[in-house]
Amino acid sequence: MYFYKEDLINLIVPDKPDPSAAKVLQETLGGRFGEMRTMMQFFFQSSNFRGNQKQYRDLIRGVFLEEISHVELVQTTINQLLNGSGEEAVGAEGSNDAPLEEAIKHANPHHFIMAAQSSLPVDAAGNPWNGNYVYSHGNLISDLLDNLVLESTGVLQKSRIYEMSSNKTFRETLAFLIVRDNAHQNAFAKALETLGVDWGKLFPVPNYDINKYPECRKYVEMGFHNAQFNFRLDETRIGEIFQGTTPSRNGGDLSIIEPPKGYPVPELPVMPNEHSPGLYDLNN
Amino acid sequence: MYFYKEDLINLIVPDKPDPSAAKVLQETLGGRFGEMRTMMQFFFQSSNFRGNQKQYRDLIRGVFLEEISHVELVQTTINQLLNGSGEEAVGAEGSNDAPLEEAIKHANPHHFIMAAQSSLPVDAAGNPWNGNYVYSHGNLISDLLDNLVLESTGVLQKSRIYEMSSNKTFRETLAFLIVRDNAHQNAFAKALETLGVDWGKLFPVPNYDINKYPECRKYVEMGFHNAQFNFRLDETRIGEIFQGTTPSRNGGDLSIIEPPKGYPVPELPVMPNEHSPGLYDLNN
């Protein structure tokens, strides 16, 4: 069973609205290599796990638990980027202006039509998330390799998305996730090491220079690239795998640590021109 | 952030394998009105909520938290129904038999090809789950009405699926979910009552007789149709709405209670003819 404490896993850094950045950040939420896929893929692999080598299931489930918080972090970041991106509503005087005309020019129009300037389960091109993204092969090696590709491609795409806007809200979330994907690459690569593979210096993929992403540095200094947060309220065997030297060329030792202390969920303002939240008696 | 204790929200009752039942039960997992949709819809609505009337957000999020456990319960039920449904693998002697030939006749072949006799993010007709099932309108009334339709249709479909097999594993899970969907209907109907609606005796939909579903009775006797489980580790305002007389013609008072005590997650056996889990050194 799943329990919740109203805390975000990382801080939302304030900056100005940027609907174009919100549009491309949807890839990280609802894309083929986004957080919804990692969450659902590891969920299915955890529930469908066969056999008594529970340390592998605990590893997969441990990452799954964190991915739920990642989904919430990206949803909240997109909401922050969209907040206030449209002008005021058409006035009671019957004025002829079109407050959203400019906003939608480089935006996903569904951010304004379907959602009230908030996140959607779609990718950067507007395609809805699809169950066929999820692979739960039931063969441990296939599952681990697939997860490794998934995490590697996740960080590869985030390093590309990062270059699409210098908005601080946008980049801080990406930087946190890049470091965490790095840790998750380590998790699955390490699991394959226990089965006999020696990775040489293959990871992390891509072969990026942390200095390129100044927002990443503090997370690396906190050791987040070599740590796995523990969200279990009972025992877990994840430490049997996630321990010892990292499989990454970045070096260091792997360890299980407590989750971050948690950050406040921003209160989203009501948005009358989107009729949101639309509570009946707002005008009464 | 999300925390986990390795407990199922309800018991898995043992019975014989039934791949045809597993196929139709997929509707409850990955269908348009299945648990994956309720989970993701309430997740998006929670994160995208606008304004300071947090009691409504807490209500939606409270149901979301339970739905994660529902997804896990249905995944586990499907796995149980598939376990052992294929005969032994083709022998080393080069025998010519086809152990899965019979099993796939009324089954979803993907249960045996893509997953190793385990659950998939698809519906009863094999269509993958789609992000376009999720509605997060951002208008509170629209969201609540949509959720009410979703929960009503969920229980309507479960009452139809129930008639497709008398397998006990299958029916026990359906019965538990029928009662819980009933409670969730009450939750959203009650929220709309706070906005002025008087439902007459409209709910629950469909208008079923609990005596038709003998497995449901104990859950009704435990009051699960009028209760909301609390999975929050911090404060929640859900009780401001989920209280007082039920909006249902079944009568009774609504209350917030502790989650069920939790039930063990069955260990799924390895399945050599599906190469699952495929741990490299199993044969070494």
Place this chain on the structure above:
Amino acid sequence: MYFYKEDLINLIVPDKPDPSAAKVLQETLGGRFGEMRTMMQFFFQSSNFRGNQKQYRDLIRGVFLEEISHVELVQTTINQLLNGSGEEAVGAEGSNDAPLEEAIKHANPHHFIMAAQSSLPVDAAGNPWNGNYVYSHGNLISDLLDNLVLESTGVLQKSRIYEMSSNKTFRETLAFLIVRDNAHQNAFAKALETLGVDWGKLFPVPNYDINKYPECRKYVEMGFHNAQFNFRLDETRIGEIFQGTTPSRNGGDLSIIEPPKGYPVPELPVMPNEHSPGLYDLNN
């Protein structure tokens, strides 16, 4: 604007339930070459028509109008095939039987789960109808050729579906539609003749022998393969094209005639085990 008279365009011949036939007949409703596509394709082509050669638009729209009735006819036929295909509901005594277990074996389970034993906007394999089936090229020759392929393939597929069940409800509707598709092939082939093509003896496709389909004979004798029904309440120029010798090797002259006299819409019985119609006070 569109007006309605509660009449089916052809008779529903009674026969016993046949959910397997209902499943394959869905191709004729929601398949890539089914009636929903012809209806929507000709609707878009009619509304998007450019230029003043209105006789072509009137031809396309005239066929569109008939296709709405075809959709209704196939929906009603599928409903008739599904009616009564499941046994009685699970009894109040808590009996353990599963009345739909047998019914779903060769059926589309969604016929029983999503709809209450009634038609769905999907094809014979359960794939939902998709807007990408519709082509409205805006180039008259491309549109006419596309429509010709569409009608030819429609009748080709119906001639294959016809061999999948000898149920009379099923075959009568197919036979009527085969003859009407023949007339619509003639319509688009004739329109291309006005642009200079001589078809030789190419049509109709496929090159079938009417004697193979005894149910077709009476419709051919009534001249339905060479006639276009007129559903317009105002003037139409369709007769400028649909006239003279048929482009088909079957011979005869084309003419515009009144629609059939109309046939009663069967009243579908309530279905308590599907909670349909579920009118609140049925049990009160």
Place this chain on the structure above:
Amino acid sequence: MYFYKEDLINLIVPDKPDPSAAKVLQETLGGRFGEMRTMMQFFFQSSNFRGNQKQYRDLIRGVFLEEISHVELVQTTINQLLNGSGEEAVGAEGSNDAPLEEAIKHANPHHFIMAAQSSLPVDAAGNPWNGNYVYSHGNLISDLLDNLVLESTGVLQKSRIYEMSSNKTFRETLAFLIVRDNAHQNAFAKALETLGVDWGKLFPVPNYDINKYPECRKYVEMGFHNAQFNFRLDETRIGEIFQGTTPSRNGGDLSIIEPPKGYPVPELPVMPNEHSPGLYDLNN
């Protein structure tokens, strides 16, 4: 059977081309809550209706009939917005200009590639319409509640789309449809009133001020928000439900009236640079 008179249900107000407005208006045509869905959803519910309480079927079918005209109205509006939005074709001199380069910048490129500057069965993000949008549950209460959500969300989205352009062609059609969706909300809310619900002052959703939409005012003054047009050529029992006091906080009495008098369908000019209509002998 369905009959047609070549009249639009409302006027097309002339204004300049606006391909960006055409792109977002596609949501109203081919989106999840657009007119194609209302049309097909009510069509399936009408044909699949069970039982002898025909007044409910007549209500659903009555709205369906109007929706066919709504689809045609939105198609025609989109065509008007696209007309002339590209410059002249590349000249015979081999000039190097690219007349559509500017036009496609904020447009759906398919409006120019697939259709000849005309409407498509897609939404504002370019996703094709999908059969999985249609719900025909076969349980009357579920169907009515679903239809109520559908109509409420339809008008909610239109009120957001309205703010995306001040083009008069665009806004007039949206205003007419907002008022009509209001009437359809009333229809389904009233039907649920006959089953015992008291809506308080919940409807219409969203809670908009008619003064914000000056184009709406005349339709409200004509009483279109409390009227249902009758497109039946035979008897209908719709008046048994659609009568008496409106369920809306706007007040007034419901009544069945004749359809609007009808408005001319604009003749779309030929478009040589799109090779449309492409009639073979245009150049001969």
Place this chain on the structure above:
Amino acid sequence: MYFYKEDLINLIVPDKPDPSAAKVLQETLGGRFGEMRTMMQFFFQSSNFRGNQKQYRDLIRGVFLEEISHVELVQTTINQLLNGSGEEAVGAEGSNDAPLEEAIKHANPHHFIMAAQSSLPVDAAGNPWNGNYVYSHGNLISDLLDNLVLESTGVLQKSRIYEMSSNKTFRETLAFLIVRDNAHQNAFAKALETLGVDWGKLFPVPNYDINKYPECRKYVEMGFHNAQFNFRLDETRIGEIFQGTTPSRNGGDLSIIEPPKGYPVPELPVMPNEHSPGLYDLNN
């Protein structure tokens, strides 16, 4: 079996980057009437061909073989249009610029996120290619008519896409393909002539003036509109059909000729800001 020589079927003419042109050119690659569809449709029709009239199969397969090269040509053209469209990567100094911000404004963001500024199996609106585009009816006339519509619509759409950019890389490839689609129209039209059709002067569709497309002229002068390239390493009977007078109003005689001499495949530069190719030891 299939053999390869590293040669493009036509020249890539250099010009400046143009990501907006790359976006719309995707229609020609992954759209409903693009080269991936022609390739796969003719592949399935070739393999599924029934009967001993092999000249028709050889014709369909002959066109299929060329389409593989067309796919490669369009992929390469898109890559050329994307090359260098983003600025340099974010510097090691932690500068705040966003080099892709401008590039994605009128681009498909997936060109930069999923692929490293290279081609994707999607259309101009970003929808992934779908197997339901492929028709292999198994009835020769239906297949030939469908192929004729496909080739006609292919060239129709290319003539529209041509007007969206004056980029030379873009237009040269389109011009070559327009002429080749013309030849393929002739191939299928001629095959239908052998079955008795006289096309009058219907083809080619659309009825364009070659002078509008100066890049086309040299290909017409080389006779490419009336020629079929032979990619077979063994005997083929294609010449039994593709011979004699063209069915096109452009006149001339059809003939089978050798493939073009072949053009070099451009070497794509590495793209460090996209981490491409990402060879591990590039930095070592």
Place this chain on the structure above:
Amino acid sequence: MYFYKEDLINLIVPDKPDPSAAKVLQETLGGRFGEMRTMMQFFFQSSNFRGNQKQYRDLIRGVFLEEISHVELVQTTINQLLNGSGEEAVGAEGSNDAPLEEAIKHANPHHFIMAAQSSLPVDAAGNPWNGNYVYSHGNLISDLLDNLVLESTGVLQKSRIYEMSSNKTFRETLAFLIVRDNAHQNAFAKALETLGVDWGKLFPVPNYDINKYPECRKYVEMGFHNAQFNFRLDETRIGEIFQGTTPSRNGGDLSIIEPPKGYPVPELPVMPNEHSPGLYDLNN
């Protein structure tokens, strides 16, 4: 450019019709891990390759070339399994039998409706192939890892499908492909070895015993699991990578060899009850 010789890459072993086997074998053709995906994925990766390390591109392209022949082999195998699976057509006497009624019971009905008892671009559950299966990341390590997962999962699924029928046509093709997927695993694993990875004894995945698949043995004895066929008509650098000791625990040395000698393409009989091929004058 691509050249063709009419030879299959392996033998079609005759056996009786088996439409149920044809249905599940579709996974190998049009599934997420089927031959259409490997073909298209390696095609895009080849064309999109960046940089001058051409030995990697030649490797990917080399596998791509073979995959085209694999697609053709699976299409042909499915056709063979479907041939003759329906009884004779309905007789001219108007007999009432339904020759396809039995055939479709455990079949994909589209095999009989859309195709004339021949292959389709869909998977075992009838879902059409989708462009979102294809990954061309543009980062060499990501691409190679993804390809390794793809080939591993391909053989994993084939080893499961193998157990679904003992039909010899079915199993021979699967056995050949299992061995070839093994060789392709080796190809991508070896490429990653050149970048520093030591695989231990991880491959092949799954960890199967060749004795379980008697049809595989002869291909292993011919060394096909350690060989790469060369389909290039010009030079290739593939041998720089595909050489030396295999990365597989099966041992042996890798080598580039000539393609198989080629096997005849079976002539598919005409199928009058499917109106295939439907050559107009067949009956004249």
